Structure formats: structure tokens, C-alpha cells
Amino acid sequence: MERYAIPYARPGQVVGLFGGSFDPPHQGHVHVTLEAMKAFGLDRVWWLVSPGNPLKERGPAPLARRIEAAKAVMQHPRVEVTDIEAQTRTRATADTLAALRRLYPQVRFVWLMGADNLAQFHKWKDWRQIMDSVPVGVVARPGDRISARMSPAARIYAKYRIDGQARQLLGQAEAPAWCFVNVPMVDLSSTELRQRGGWADGVLPE
Ligand SMILES: Nc1ncnc2c1ncn2[C@@H]1O[C@H](COP(=O)(O)OP(=O)(O)OP(=O)(O)O)[C@@H](O)[C@H]1O
Numbered sequence: 001m002e003r004y005a006i007p008y009a010r011p012g013q014v015v016g017l018f019g020g021s022f023d024p025p026h027q028g029h030v031h032v033t034l035e036a037m038k039a040f041g042l043d044r045v046w047w048l049v050s051p052g053n054p055l056k057e058r059g060p061a062p063l064a065r066r067i068e069a070a071k072a073v074m075q076h077p078r079v080e081v082t083d084i085e086a087q088t089r090t091r092a093t094a095d096t097l098a099a100l101r102r103l104y105p106q107v108r109f110v111w112l113m114g115a116d117n118l119a120q121f122h123k124w125k126d127w128r129q130i131m132d133s134v135p136v137g138v139v140a141r142p143g144d145r146i147s148a149r150m151s152p153a154a155r156i157y158a159k160y161r162i163d164g165q166a167r168q169l170l171g172q173a174e175a176p177a178w179c180f181v182n183v184p185m186v187d188l189s190s191t192e193l194r195q196r197g198g199w200a201d202g203v204l205p206e
């Protein structure tokens, strides 16, 4: 498979890491990226197109296809679509973050996710290590705002929550620190797009 360059970031820059299956990518992903970049004061965002979510039984479409589709959907000078996890040979986010921190010791990383993932976060491998090593920015998603805020991760790390009004501080914060932002939401999911059809044959659904 074609390998993509490991992206560039200047020392001291704040880079949001947006991991996902992107199977297929959609405007909800684009929306979260742009909102997060603005909300959390990020210099750049890297999409980490996952070779395979460790918790999902169903294997996704081939990585190269998802990456090409992601590049078609997400076009912004400060956002890069990457296959970093294929290059670092990591699947679990904690392992990916450890590899990235070794590769980019002078870059500040912020982990980004939709509210549905915060609700499940306590099931991720070494999730506390993730919380303790990078700030985490959470963006509202239809149907998941309450489950996210009531989730085990949110409760256990309640005292490290940065209020939404101070969201701009997240990028410079020392971990543990997390922030939930209640921005306008886009009601789209890859599941819904797969059900619309076409993607299985390589066509990006409208
Ligand atoms: N509409 C959305 N609003 C907010 N966050 C979203 C939205 N869609 C996806 N995300 C977030 O994007 C990241 C990657 O998600 P993923 O690629 O699994 O998309 P998905 O639409 O959730 O897919 P699926 O329906 O297959 O689970 C996750 O952190 C997820 O929470």
C-alpha cells in the first residue's frame, strides 16, 4: 500500500489528533474538525484514519480507500489526513499517542472525539493513561450529550474538566484536562451512510 508522509508540525504547535474509522468519512467529521480547531485553539488537526478500531468486530473498508475518500471530503490548509497508525503499527490510541510523543517530543497534542466516544471511553485500552498524558477535547454529537457527561470517564475525571467557556485554554493545558463543547451539531453517521449504499463498491455516498 502507498505510504503517506509523516506530517510536519513546528515545535510548540498544538496539533489536534482526530482518530476514526471514517468508513466512510462524512460532513459530520469535517464539522467536528473545524469546530474543534476553533474552539480549542489548535494550530493543526491530523486525521488518524484507523487501520481498525480495536473494539469494533466488523472490519472497515480498505485503509487506502478510506484515506482517499477522507482527502476528498476534508480539504483545509491546516488539516491533514494521515495513515499514521499504519506506519506506527499501533491500533490502540494509548499506543499511538506514546509513539507520536516519541516522534514529536516538542509538539503539543490534543486528542479529539465526538461525545459518543467519551461515553465509551472507559472501555479503551489504558484509557486513564490517555487522560493523564494529553488534553482531550470532546465535541457534542446528537443523542450522546447526556450519556457522555454522565459516563464513567467524565465522572472520574470531573475535577479536571475545563468549563466550555474556557475552551481556548485546552490546547495549552497540562494533562489531565478535558473539555466538552456544546457546538451546533451535524446529525450524520457512517452507519447511516453505509446503509444508504454505494460505499461497499467504493462510491462515496452523497
Ligand atoms: N456527526 C458527528 N458529530 C460529532 N462527532 C462525530 C460525528 N460523526 C463522527 N464523530 C466522531 O468522529 C470520530 C470518528 O468517528 P467514526 O469514523 O466512527 O464515524 P461514525 O459516524 O461514528 O461511524 P459509525 O456510525 O460507523 O460508528 C469519533 O470520535 C466520533 O465520535
Ligand SMILES: O=C(O)c1ccc[n+]([C@@H]2O[C@H](COP(=O)([O-])O)[C@@H](O)[C@H]2O)c1
Binding pocket: 018, 019, 020, 021, 022, 048, 050, 052, 053, 054, 055, 056, 091, 092, 093, 094, 117, 123, 124, 125
Ligand atoms: O484504544 C482503544 O482501545 C480504542 C477503542 C475504541 C476506539 N479507539 C479509537 O477511537 C477513534 C474513533 O474510532 P471509531 O471507530 O469510533 O471511529 C479511533 O482512533 C479508534 O482507534 C480506540
